[in-house]
Amino acid sequence: MSFFEDLAARIDRVNSVVSVGLDPDPDRLPDAVRDADLPRWAFNRRIIDATNEHAAAYKPNVAFYEDADGWRALRETVAYAHGKDVPVVLDAKRADIGNTARQYARLLDEADAITVNPYLGRDSLQPFLSRAEKGVFVLARTSNPGGGDVQDLELADGDRVFERVADLAADWNEHGNVGLVVGATAPAELQAVRDRVSGLPFLVPGVGAQGGDAEAAVEAGLADGVGLVNSSRGIIFAGEGEDRWAAAAGTAAKRLKRRLNAFR
Numbered sequence: 271m272s273f274f275e276d277l278a279a280r281i282d283r284v285n286s287v288v289s290v291g292l293d294p295d296p297d298r299l300p301d302a303v304r305d306a307d308l309p310r311w312a313f314n315r316r317i318i319d320a321t322n323e324h325a326a327a328y329k330p331n332v333a334f335y336e337d338a339d340g341w342r343a344l345r346e347t348v349a350y351a352h353g354k355d356v357p358v359v360l361d362a363k364r365a366d367i368g369n370t371a372r373q374y375a376r377l378l379d380e381a382d383a384i385t386v387n388p389y390l391g392r393d394s395l396q397p398f399l400s401r402a403e404k405g406v407f408v409l410a411r412t413s414n415p416g417g418g419d420v421q422d423l424e425l426a427d428g429d430r431v432f433e434r435v436a437d438l439a440a441d442w443n444e445h446g447n448v449g450l451v452v453g454a455t456a457p458a459e460l461q462a463v464r465d466r467v468s469g470l471p472f473l474v475p476g477v478g479a480q481g482g483d484a485e486a487a488v489e490a491g492l493a494d495g496v497g498l499v500n501s502s503r504g505i506i507f508a509g510e511g512e513d514r515w516a517a518a519a520g521t522a523a524k525r526l527k528r529r530l531n532a533f534r
């Protein structure tokens with residue numbers, strides 16, 4: 271099965287488009303996991319136990335794992351999520367010259383989909399795109415405050431850079447495995463991207479801690495009902511400082527699922 275077929279089946283099974291971001295900031299981990307052999311893995315395991323029935327996908331951002339223990343924690347996390355039948359999107363935002371990109375693309379051996387950066391152009395993404403069974407989410411309009419600095423620049427024909435990236439990504443979709451990352455904090459741009467590319471599913475981060483627009487995320491983010499709306503800190507640290515932190519994450523995931531489902 272291709273990634274998007276698999277994701278569509280998962281969305282149906284749990285009636286949810288929630289992507290739970292697994293970004294285990296070491297400074298915010300609860301005391302209960304701090305003495306574990308791999309604290310990030312111990313944390314993620316409890317979060318997955320608490321949230322999987324509401325999760326269409328998990329999205330670990332590799333920034334939170336890029337050290338020796340981190341890679342072990344990430345591998346355990348992905349295997350555990352798969353054991354619960356939940357697809358995993360590795361948020362890596364990678365791309366490089368072909369020779370290097372081929373090595374980066376090995377990350378896809380670990381997961382079902384990945385986020386990539388379009389700035390270096392098609393050949394830099396080819397090693398990802400050619401993995402037909404894996405999903406490739408191309409950054410189009412990001413959610414950060416400076417997301418427009420480059421992405422909103424106007425080209426000579428009046429298109430904005432992020433719009434052109436969306437068109438390019440649609441051209442790169444030879445295997446039906448391409449999606450776009452478009453932040454919920456810029457709802458007008460989100461809708462503009464949807465107006466350009468009707469068929470591509472979006473991964474929409476930025477609801478929750480970044481205050482993005484959940485309604486726009488669902489209305490523009492899904493293509494034929496398929497797409498993901500991600501929250502990381504808003505779910506995994508919902509009960510920070512409490513004993514019931516894992517249960518609080520479960521409640522936060524369920525609440526977000528219901529909020530998003532109201533617009534589906």
Ligand SMILES: O=C(O)c1cc(=O)[nH]c(=O)n1[C@@H]1O[C@H](COP(=O)(O)O)[C@@H](O)[C@H]1O
Nearest residue numbers: 331385412413451453475479480501502503
């Ligand atoms: O590619 C991403 O997932 C991403 C793109 C973007 O435009 N904005 C964005 O926040 N993200 C990621 O989505 C997650 C958002 O985390 P929270 O703000 O805690 O929900 C982080 O892992 C970000 O790196």
